[in-house]
Amino acid sequence: GQSLEQPSEVTAVEGAIVQINCTYQTSGFYGLSWYQQHDGGAPTFLSYNGLDGLEETGRFSSFLSRSDSYGYLLLQELQMKDSASYFCAVRARMDSSYKLIFGSGTRLLVRP
């Protein structure tokens, strides 16, 4: 089967750095994506790691270790608008097709 684990809630202070971890168990693994979703809004794509290592996009970075079945999203210089839910999602090949399987999400609360 497929499973992803990420913390349900994280709280951090404005201007700080926060790391959201994601561990997964899946067959046919191809890569790990991260999405941001504000309350009542649509998920928006943040990053994708197909290979081990760190990918940086502005204030956000994402890391993948295939050998550890582990990844994380790093948010720097936190802003109030970063308060949202963050989902990791595994891209896996199953039944001759690629699918994106989402974790249960981490709710990030940024305090002043």
Place this chain on the structure above:
Amino acid sequence: EADIYQTPRYLVIGTGKKITLECSQTMGHDKMYWYQQDPGMELHLIHYSYGVNSTEKGDLSSESTVSRIRTEHFPLTLESARPSHTSQYLCASNRAGVAGELFFGEGSRLTVL
């Protein structure tokens, strides 16, 4: 910004009614998806399509059906709505060969009384 649209955004209906949730994208994407999401929970894939006349069921069993007659249009239908169908339904699309990045619509929040 992604050009993928869902209607209606909000719908409250009675049990037994037939409903269709519309999803259209103007990006020419081959692949389209329907996810179901309860508040504060993960997204579950219920249907997907890799092109015209191609539809497959996702990982979460759903009583809904879909069709893909045109590339840009991927409607979802519930023949007889029940309270257990109350949820948010999110449509998404991506281009073949682009890994891991989906463009989502704003969602259709369905309440069945």
